[in-house]
Amino acid sequence: MPELTPPTTAVPLSSLLLRADLGLRQVAGPPPDEVLVYWVHTSEMADPVPYLLGGELLLTAGVHFAGGAAGAGEADGSGGSGTGSAVAGGGSGGEYLERYVARTVEAGAAALGFGLAPVHDTTPPALVAACERHGLPLLEVPPRTPFTAVARAVWQAMAEARHRELRRITEAQQGLASAAARPDPVPAVLRQLAHHLDARAVLLDPRGAELYAAGPPVSPEARAALNALAAVVRPDRPGAPASATDAVGGTRLAAYALAGGGPGEGSPVLALAAERREFREQTIAAMAAVLLSLLTGSYRGAGDERRTAALVRLLLGASPDKAVALLTEAADGAGRWTVVHARRRGADTDERAVGELAAALGTALVDAADGTLRALLPEGRGVTARPGWTLGVSEPVPAGSLPTADAQASAALRRAVAHRTALERHRSARSGFASLVAEGEARAYAVARLAPLAGSPALVDTLRAWISLHGSWDRAAVALGVHRNTVRQRIARAAALLDADLDDAEVRADLWFALRYV
Secondary structure: OOOOOOOOOOOOOOHHOOOOOOOOEEEEEOOOHEEEEEEEOOOOOOOOOOHHOOEEEEOOOOOOOHOOOOOOOOOOOOOOOOOOOOOOOOOHHHHHHHHOOOOOOOOOOOOOEEEEEOOOOOOOHHHHHHHHOOOEEEEEEEOOOOOHHHHHHHHHOOOHHHHHHHHHHHHHHHHHHHOOOOHHHHHHHHHHHHHHHHEEEEEEEEOEEEEEEEEEOOOOOHHHHHHHHHHHHHHOOOOOOOEEEEEOOEEEEEEEEEEEOOOOOOOEEEEEEHHHHOOOHHHHHHHHHHHHHHHHHHHOOOOHHHHHHHHHHHOOOOOOHHHHHHHHHHHOOOEEEEEEEEEOOOOOOOOHHHHHHHHOOOOOOOOEEEEEEEEEEEEEOOOOOOEEEEEEEEOOOHHHHOOOHHHHHHHHHHHHHOOOEEEEEEEOOHHHHHHHHOHHHHHHHHHHHOOOHHOOOOHHHHHHHHHHHHOOOHHHHHHHHHHHHHHHHHHHHHHHHOOOOOOOOOHHHHHHHOOOOO
């Protein structure tokens, strides 16, 4: 079979033979359980090679066979390519069919289906013999079964197989996420992975020693090959790939370098061995690799001891500045920090999604609550848009100003949600005309101007969002997560308390200036 088969879910040939409504009968070739069909193609071309990708069930009524007689004569060219192909031309009917079957096998077809109507009443014996010699499964399609019915049956079987595959992936992801939350997460994840892949799952340390293993044991030869494959993906080799696959006999092998390592560093490797014909579980294995990358952070020098010490300092009453100093040391001496707020679009922020985003941002300092993830990054780490997420990013601040950066990131996220953009960054208040006024004077004016709203933070937030979105009720409602009628009621209440005409652009500008300082 060619190296590239169609990107579809394979269907066992035996599943088609079990369909009573099709009435298919195998008359030559290997057992159907060993044959996988990826596609269906109907053709009366004399030479099938230019028209097949590989893995097809090729259907033909034998129109191009000589004279329509079973097993006799030469190709008459009807429906043929007309290009002097390898199978067109002289020779006996047996020779013609021998060449046709050989070319069909060369094209990578999975099986040949021969229709008994309207040209042939029986399957040519020479065709049966040729398929038997070349190991090509040959099916008889009865006159009552149109080729479109066979194709439809394959599409239905493929859809059902795909549905089962997606359900299996979902169940595996749920199992892996639950395992990652156990007290012994690493061996629990490996056990779940081995169960769902029916494979041997091994976690190797940076020196190649086995840390944990689960699943059925493999042969010594497969074990040696698995160690050699794991060495290929270790990051101490410059340019090493993130993953690699191999096979030993009937055992399929795969190795994944866990994230975080680099040249000169040590990282664990996830190694898998499965006794099966195909290893198609890359999605499940990749999910496990992400989880194990997060769970084995100590092997990546992630500063766990410093983070623990910082937490202990806070619990024992130390000031935040002293606790953050430890995190600064863990972040290669960075003195300023960026806060990121993130919210998933159209889905819940579950543990798996949090882990994936944390890995993408390159930080273990994350917190997820109320559907919003908050992350702390040392200055210098670039933050870019992430698929499926909406991000708000603060400006870099000293450790003592992290609460301010947290508020900046929160406001930027609200703005990103309202504008339906993937990422928004904090906009400095000290720009434009605002920079012409001393900050102390501006803040004093803001406090006095907004004093009637001092006891109503919801009104302040609503007024800020509504003005920033040019008086749009709907967009303000989206940004605040409330109903548009709630926005209308709050704005009306704020206008009454401030005794302000909010339809006046000058009044809005004045209030916007004040809102930037509270």
